[in-house]
Amino acid sequence: MRRFSTRSLPPRLADLEQEIKGYAKEFGLDFYEVIFELLTYDEVNMVAAYGGYPNRYPHWRFGMEYEQLSKGYEYGLSKIYEMVINNDPTYAYLLESNPEVDQKLVMAHVYGHGDFFKNNFAFQHTNRKMMDEMANHATRVRRLIDRIGIDKVEDFIDRCLSIENLIDYHSPYIKREPSSQEGSEETPVRGLRNDREYMGEYINPRSYIDDLQRKAAEDRDRKKRFPERPQRDVLLFLLDHAPLEPWEQDILAIVREEAYYFAPQGMTKIMNEGWASYWHSTIMTTRALKDSEIIDYADHHSGTVSMRPGTLNPYKIGIELFRDIEERWNTGRFGRDWEACDSLAERQTWDKQLGLGRQKIFEVRKHYTDVTFIDEFLTPEFCIDQKLFVFDYNDKRQTWEIASRQFKAVKEKLLHQLTNFGQPIIEVVDANFENRSELLLVHRHDGIDLKLDDARHTLQNLQSLWRRPANLYTRFDGKSVILRFDGQDHSDRKAEL
Helix, strand or coil: CCCCCCECCCHHHHHHHHHHHHHHHHCCCCCCCEEEEEECHHHHHHHHHCCCCCCCCCCHHHHHHHHHHHHHHHCCCCCCCEEEECCCCEEEEEECCCCHHHHHHHHHHHHHHHHHHHHCHHHCCCCCCHHHHHHHHHHHHHHHHHHHCHHHHHHHHHHHHHCCCCCCCCHHHCCCCCCCCCCCCCCCCCCCCCCCHHHHHHHCCHHHHHHHHHHHHHHHHHHCCCCCCCECCHHHHHHHHCCCCHHHHHHHHHHHHHHHHHHHHHHCHHHHHHHHHHHHHHHHHHHHCCHHHHHHHHHHHHHHHCCCCCCCCHHHHHHHHHHHHHHHHHHCCCHHHHHHCCCHHHHHCCCCCCCCHHHHHHHHHHHCCHHHHHHHHCCHHHHHHCCCCEEEEECCCCEEEEEECCHHHHHHHHHHHHHHHHCCCEEEEEEEECCCCEEEEEECCCCCCCCHHHHHHHHHHHHHHHCCCEEEEEEECCEEEEEEECCCCEEEEECCC
């Protein structure tokens, strides 16, 4: 893909930027400095293909993503209105062909994202200079390409990217004590029984005691599992213990660092987009809109938050749930009195006039992720109002249909989709499986079987990094099985751990 130079805003857009920024600060939004840059639709697609970072390392997948985005735009299937980067300063890209009302909407939306990036706890550990770090990564990768060759480097990047989700998404927020193997403390070696103290050196000579201690240590080492406890950050385990060449370690470290940087965005997709949508809606409808822009704004806003049957739009769920929280805390529809009230008529007219809604949503945007957000604030009334339901495939009728409208089923389905991004949880449990230096991973089965082709492909890439056979314990159709790849062939066998 060709390079391009970003452009600063023309005077009219610069004035609009200051206007929208003033409204955002007036409402209490707190963000880093935001730098807006103007791009053509082709340039926006280029930046989007790189995940928002035009200075990322070269790889064929970015070109493939660019082609897909370009085709989607040309055929009228998709259009990128804005992109905003979690950085200090925050970078945001505007599409130059957008009309003025859209530019104002996007700017207000960006300031909502900027406030969320700066204040939500999930982003507190992220690198606020990631734009510079991405450029450093690109330089390192290009040097490796020059030295080793593009085919070899890209092939290894492919393998690393195929397992980039095998990290511990919660590890940045947890302080763990150093692990210690239970029962690993040394116990004194006593030797032969001796009732006469003066005979000790003859019955249990020093060389005999030393030999017993050595054998006891060897026995402890054989019984000790490595790692001592399951390790969910598979990439870190490979970095520390796989026999990788230095350049391979460098690339794996880059992939892992970027995976952790992007993880909070996946953990807060509903909240982040909902918060930004809430504020662009508030700023536009109460401050920024002109009378002549109302129809265009309503059309474009409704397109953003529309939700077709059978789909989950994070913009829609997020903005409506924030509005619901605000309404509940304004009217006092929370707490013991509200939960204990069993009068439908009284609940419909309930209004304690507390006015705590705005304060509450600012608190929520700081302390929650999507999983806790849904778990804490999703209510039966909200599910009814938003017409949420669970759908499933009916084998008998060979069609998709509504399986349940029950609140419990809807909530469980949402939480399952959001937990670990809906991806299987895989952990390293033994790096010396069956005393053969083979790698053993365990799938924490949650009721949904792995896709066999994906599991085998993952094993194949893990084996290529570990350089020894890789095994995966999981369950298929209720039966325990260990999948294995030895570098040439796949196999499986029934097993119990």
